[in-house]
Amino acid sequence: MSEVEVVTSKPSNFIRNIINADLEAGKNEGHIRTRFPPEPNGYLHIGHAKSICLNFGIANDYNGECNLRFDDTNPHKENEEFVNAIKEDVLWLGFDWTDHQYFASDYFGKLYDYAVQLIEQGDAYVCDLSADEIREYRGTLTEPGKNSPYRDRSIAENLALFKGMRDGEFADGSKLLRAKIDMSSPNINMRDPAIYRIRHGVVHHQTGSEWCIYPMYDYTHCLSDSIEGVTHSICTLEFADHKALYDWFLDTLKVPCHPLQIEFSRLNLQYAITSKRKLTQLVEDGLVDGWNDPRMSTISGMRRRGYPAAAIRDFCERIGVTKADNSVEMEMFDNCIRENLNEHAPRAMAVLNPLKVVITNYPEGQTEQLVAANHPQDDSMGTRIVPFTRELYIDKEDFKEEANNKFKRLVTDKEVRLRNAYVIRCDEVIKDAEGEIIELRCSYDPATLGANPEGRKVKGVIHWVSAEQGIKAEVRLFDRLFNHPHPDNDKSVDDFTVHINPNSLVTLTDCVLEPSLLDAAPGTVYQFEREGYFCADSELCQDGKLVFNRTVTLRDTWDKPE
Ligand code: ATP
Ligand code: MG
16 A cells, blocks of 8 residues: 555544545555536536545545546536536635546547446346326335336347447437346435436537537546546435445446545535525626625636635535534624634725715815825735815715714714824814715814824824825625525425515616726735725726725624624
8 A cells, every 4th residue: 555644634524534544444545536427507606616625635634636527418408618617616625626627528439338238138128108297117115116117128138229229220218227226225315316318409519519418427436437447426415315326237247446425514604605596596687796706606706806715615614514414604704704713814995975075274286195004914915195175075974064972983073093104183074965975175284194192192093085186986895695694495485586686786886996006906905994895896997997805894784684
């Protein structure tokens, strides 16, 4: 057995325990190979991230490999756009399959030969029952199934018919190749499952029109694992009942490599959807703005929203791997995002609901280039210049004409500190004809730049932006896409989309940002001080237009519905 260095810094879990025991027993010559097997029929979501972190994480820790294998046996639902998006997402998450990229369709030739072998062994037959009849013959959980009248066809007849299927002699749905196992098995998956079906007229994204028969998932998956020399085939719990079939195909075909299937519980995240079918529905019905809408639980949506890949990996690590059904609280995910961003996001000032402030004792036309730290705890992140001018904006929320001492912001005839700048006092409030406050007239204390005022305490600190030099931007405030913790599991409604949160996107069009943000690279996340974390949108920042997405609030402010 070759030496394998086991990295033990990661918390162990039952899968790692199985692998450790296998290594100790000298199995697989001490080598570990896992795989991540997405079907390219949609974009990856947070649930897939868990599987990616698990499979690639194990391969990394045990000096093994993780194959990226596209499970592409349903050509009518799959396409190249999805293949490319999946690759981009896996790489972005921080994992690399190096040259181990495969398609199940790479094995269509081998899979055909294995099917011929099954027929020759008397372990598979061509069946002419219709889909409805097959369902009827299958039986139920409490009743055994019935044998198909075609079950006893001769080997020679089956070989000829299967070749005819391949050669395009039969219509879609008119014939199936089925495994001959046991129609009375208590496990319905073992009741002569389909192996190959006929599909004319679809162009496969990898194999074009070469095939008009396609192998079924259960048959394809175990053999693809075996062909690739996978040692541990890790899947979600719903495949536990399919394991007998996984093993049956490999045992019956006597293949040299028989991977071990291990099941773990899928990630369910509250207020989010982790079903590709339902995510597809949101996209196709126009309920969101594409797969990478920042409200989507897709990896591309989270990337566009500004979630750091490291925070997603951290989250996947913290939730752990078990066999218990679970639903993870959204707060836990948000906290992983906040923790990461609090440490890494540079600070900046942005006024989302601007209210004009004129500093009456500040010289007209003067600009001071004030220096502000990019991070309060991390000097290595450097400083930036923030221009201070006579006319500024503060946020409407940060001013009240009258307030008690709990309101630590600006109040008429009181003082507040402008972050990174001076202490100002509000002397006068200007209102329009409707009585709405449109401007504040203030005075500043020139002795308070980086110094406490003489003889008095000023507790509040608010953010601001120069009116003359600030830049206009649109800011999109996202909230949870659903207002139900289990939108796709509510039996009282037919359609999960009724749970869409109508306020999941609020667009503010008059925001003003400090000028340093003009060069914000799409994808960089800033902490807009006192407001939250925001990221320049990768699609909407065009032709000089700036659009920022709120990644996450500073604290958990979500009001839980009753
Ligand atoms: P669908 O949503 O259509 O049922 P799927 O989520 O199973 O499909 P696949 O492309 O087959 O999509 O998934 C690829 C891998 O990701 C599989 O190994 C699957 O078990 C795993 N996976 C999918 N969803 C989750 C989840 N919520 N938690 C953990 N792993 C998941
Ligand atoms: Mg699947």
